[in-house]
Amino acid sequence: MEQQEYATGAARTAGGRSDGRTGGAGRGTTDAVLVVRASAPRPVPGAAPTTGVDAPQGPGPAPAACPDRPESDAPTGSPSPSAEVLSPDPGLLRLARWFAEADPRTADDLCAASLGLYPARHFGAPTEPVAAGPAATEVSWWHGPTAHTPAPPRAREPRAAGGLRRARRDAAALPVVLSGAKPGQPGRHRKPERSRGPAVVPQDRSAAATAAERRIAARLLVAHPLVTASGPHADGFPLIRRHRDWLAERFDTLLGYRLVVGPWHARLHKAGLGPGAARRLEHPVTGAPFTPGGYAQLALALALLVDAPEQLPLDRLLAAMKAADPGTGPAARPGDCPDLVMALAVLADWQVLGDLPAELSADLPAEPSDPAAVLTVDRELARAVPVGPPALADDAADLIRRAAEAEPGTAVRRRLAETPVVLAADLPEDQRAWLRDHGRTGPAALADFLGLESELRAEGVALLDPAEELTDLALPGTDTAAQAALLLVERLVEEVRPLPGETTGPDVPVPDALIDGVLGDIADEYGLPAGWHRGYLADRTALRRDALDLLHRMGLITPAPRGTRPPGWLLRAPAARYAPAPDLVPAPGTGRHSRRDPDITIPAPAAPAAPRAGQPA
Structure with missing residues (x-):
C-alpha cells in the first residue's frame, strides 16, 4: 500500500x-x-x-488547479489534460x-x-406541553399528550423544493439577514421565532443577531452538508464563512463532526448512522x-x-x-x-x-x-x-460499523440531531446509560444549538422542529402517500395501543390483515373527496408500500425481527403522538364484545312471571 x-x-x-x-x-x-x-x-x-x-x-x-488558467498557459512540453490517462x-x-x-x-x-x-430528519408538530420535572420522563408516548389534528387531510401550499425555507426571525432582534426577503419585512407567512428568554433590549441587539445568524448557518449545514457559494443555498454561505470558527468548534464538541470551509464551498463531514x-x-x-x-x-x-x-x-x-x-x-x-x-x-x-x-x-x-x-x-x-x-x-459491514463508532455521548447526540426519535431500547448499554444520566441536559444543549425543542418520554427522546424546515420528509405531508400514512398510523394506534398498566415495550405487533383492512377503509373514505392520486387508488399495493415506507423512514414503524413468522411490522410508541388522546376511563359498553367496568354491578334479570290462566306456558 x-x-x-x-x-x-x-x-x-x-x-x-x-x-x-x-x-x-x-x-x-x-x-x-x-x-x-x-x-x-x-x-x-x-x-x-x-x-x-x-x-x-x-x-x-x-x-x-485554477479553472481560469487557459490551456495555452501550460508549461511548454507538458501533456494536454485531455490527453492524460484517467486513473x-x-x-x-x-x-x-x-x-x-x-x-x-x-x-x-x-x-x-x-x-x-x-440531511437531518425531525418531527414537526409539537405535542401538548407536559409539566416540567422528573415526571415528564415517566409519561409514555402511548398514553401521553398528542399532536393529533382531527381535520381531514386537505391540500396545502407545497413546501419549497430543495431545502430550508427562509429563516423565521424576530424582526426586533434581526434587522438584516441575507435570506432574499425584502429588507425590514418578515413576510406575511412568516411567524416570528418564539422567544426563549426575556425580551431583547436595544443594547443586546447585536448579540441576538449574531446568535440568530449562527443558528441559521448551523441548521443549513445539518440540512445540507455540502453548501457552495453558487448553489441553491448560496445566500447562507456568507453566514457560514462569517461564523466558521465558532461553528467548527460547536460541531466538533457536540457531534464530533469536522467542518471544512473554503473560499467556494463548506463541507460538514457527517458520520455514519x-x-x-x-x-x-x-x-x-x-x-x-x-x-x-x-x-x-x-x-x-x-x-x-x-x-x-x-x-x-x-x-x-x-x-x-x-x-x-x-x-x-x-x-x-x-x-x-x-x-x-x-x-x-x-x-x-x-x-x-x-x-x-x-x-x-x-x-x-x-x-x-x-x-x-x-x-x-x-x-x-x-x-x-x-x-x-x-x-x-x-x-x-466493517466500514458501516467504523463510521458510526463514537463515545456514548457523541453517538446519542448524533442520533438526536439526525433522526426523528431516539428510543432507549434501540441503544447499546453504554449509550442507554448516558441517555438515562443526561436525558435532560444532553438534548437541551443540542436543541439550543439547532433551534429545536425537546420532547422527553418514558421510551426515549425526540427533538422537534416546529418550523418544519429541518427535515427531508414531512409528516403531515401534502401528497397522497403522506396523507394515507398519517391516517393509517392514527387508526393503527387506536386498534393496538396497549392499555395503561400493561407491561409492553416500545413496539407492538401489527397484523398484516389489519393494515390492509384499515388502508382499504381509508382509501374508500378519503380517496376521491381528498383528490388522491388515481394511480394509488387503482393500485392499493403501491399505496400500502409507499405509506409504510414513509412511516418506517420516520421511525413510527419497524419491520419485525428476521425469522418472525409470519413476517410483519411493529408499531412504535412515538406513533401514538399522531393519534387521538386515549380515553383511559371509557364508558362501559353494551355490546357483547365490550369490556365491562368491574366496579359496576349489573343486576341479574328478573324471573319471568307465571302465566295467567288460559294463556300458554
Missing part, C-alpha cells in the same frame, strides 16, 4: 479530526482514510491564502465494488457511512431511490473525477469507467444504463459536474448521447464528497 502511494504521489486525507487520531466523519470515529492524488493548489484571485478551517485540517487533498482512486474503486455486491439496505447504510451527505438507518440517496428530480448498481456507478465516477481534467469528454469518462471496473462499468451509451444516468444527475446536483447534456437530464433518456459532449468537472468538490472511504475497512 505504501509503495503504491509513493509511486502515484498519493496523499492521505484524514476523515476525522485535525489531530489525526480519528477518521470516518469526525471525532470519535475510526481512522479510515481516502487516497487521492495531489494536485496544484487553486489560487483565488484577490484572496489571501486560506488558514484555519478554510483549508482541510491535517494532511489532505490539495485543491484543484481511478483505489479506495473509491474498492467502494464501488462493495456497492455492487451489497443488498439494497446495506447499500443505503454504506452510502451514509462513506459519503455522509444525508450504523446499520438499519433507513437513509437512502434519491434522484434529485424524480425522487427514485438509488439501487446498489446506482451507488456503484456513483462511486466509480467519483474515483475518476477526483483527478480528472476540468473539461472531460463524456465518451472518455465512459471508457475510463469501463476499463477501471468491467463488472460495474456502464454501457457504451448512458441511455442503456439508467444507473449511470442517476449517478451523473446527483453529481450535477452536488455541482461536482456542470450542466449535463439534455439527454442526461431526464430520468431515462431515449436518444443516444452525443459522443462529443463535454462535462465540466470541479475536482475540489469531487474530493470533498467522500468522508468515510474504505482504506482501512475489511468490507462493507
Whole structure:
C-alpha cells in the first residue's frame, strides 16, 4: 500500500479530526482514510491564502488547479489534460465494488457511512406541553399528550423544493439577514421565532443577531452538508464563512463532526448512522431511490473525477469507467444504463459536474448521447464528497460499523440531531446509560444549538422542529402517500395501543390483515373527496408500500425481527403522538364484545312471571 502511494504521489486525507487520531466523519470515529492524488493548489484571485478551517485540517487533498488558467498557459512540453490517462482512486474503486455486491439496505447504510451527505430528519408538530420535572420522563408516548389534528387531510401550499425555507426571525432582534426577503419585512407567512428568554433590549441587539445568524448557518449545514457559494443555498454561505470558527468548534464538541470551509464551498463531514438507518440517496428530480448498481456507478465516477481534467469528454469518462471496473462499468451509451444516468444527475446536483447534456437530464433518456459532449468537472468538490472511504475497512459491514463508532455521548447526540426519535431500547448499554444520566441536559444543549425543542418520554427522546424546515420528509405531508400514512398510523394506534398498566415495550405487533383492512377503509373514505392520486387508488399495493415506507423512514414503524413468522411490522410508541388522546376511563359498553367496568354491578334479570290462566306456558 505504501509503495503504491509513493509511486502515484498519493496523499492521505484524514476523515476525522485535525489531530489525526480519528477518521470516518469526525471525532470519535475510526481512522479510515481516502487516497487521492495531489494536485496544484487553486489560487483565488484577490484572496489571501486560506488558514484555519478554510483549508482541510491535517494532511489532505490539495485543491484543484485554477479553472481560469487557459490551456495555452501550460508549461511548454507538458501533456494536454485531455490527453492524460484517467486513473481511478483505489479506495473509491474498492467502494464501488462493495456497492455492487451489497443488498439494497446495506447499500443505503454504506452510502451514509462513506459519503455522509444525508440531511437531518425531525418531527414537526409539537405535542401538548407536559409539566416540567422528573415526571415528564415517566409519561409514555402511548398514553401521553398528542399532536393529533382531527381535520381531514386537505391540500396545502407545497413546501419549497430543495431545502430550508427562509429563516423565521424576530424582526426586533434581526434587522438584516441575507435570506432574499425584502429588507425590514418578515413576510406575511412568516411567524416570528418564539422567544426563549426575556425580551431583547436595544443594547443586546447585536448579540441576538449574531446568535440568530449562527443558528441559521448551523441548521443549513445539518440540512445540507455540502453548501457552495453558487448553489441553491448560496445566500447562507456568507453566514457560514462569517461564523466558521465558532461553528467548527460547536460541531466538533457536540457531534464530533469536522467542518471544512473554503473560499467556494463548506463541507460538514457527517458520520455514519450504523446499520438499519433507513437513509437512502434519491434522484434529485424524480425522487427514485438509488439501487446498489446506482451507488456503484456513483462511486466509480467519483474515483475518476477526483483527478480528472476540468473539461472531460463524456465518451472518455465512459471508457475510463469501463476499463477501471468491467463488472460495474456502464454501457457504451448512458441511455442503456439508467444507473449511470442517476449517478451523473446527483453529481450535477452536488455541482461536482456542470450542466449535463439534455439527454442526461431526464430520468431515462431515449436518444443516444452525443459522443462529443463535454462535462465540466470541479475536482475540489469531487474530493470533498467522500468522508468515510474504505482504506482501512475489511468490507462493507466493517466500514458501516467504523463510521458510526463514537463515545456514548457523541453517538446519542448524533442520533438526536439526525433522526426523528431516539428510543432507549434501540441503544447499546453504554449509550442507554448516558441517555438515562443526561436525558435532560444532553438534548437541551443540542436543541439550543439547532433551534429545536425537546420532547422527553418514558421510551426515549425526540427533538422537534416546529418550523418544519429541518427535515427531508414531512409528516403531515401534502401528497397522497403522506396523507394515507398519517391516517393509517392514527387508526393503527387506536386498534393496538396497549392499555395503561400493561407491561409492553416500545413496539407492538401489527397484523398484516389489519393494515390492509384499515388502508382499504381509508382509501374508500378519503380517496376521491381528498383528490388522491388515481394511480394509488387503482393500485392499493403501491399505496400500502409507499405509506409504510414513509412511516418506517420516520421511525413510527419497524419491520419485525428476521425469522418472525409470519413476517410483519411493529408499531412504535412515538406513533401514538399522531393519534387521538386515549380515553383511559371509557364508558362501559353494551355490546357483547365490550369490556365491562368491574366496579359496576349489573343486576341479574328478573324471573319471568307465571302465566295467567288460559294463556300458554
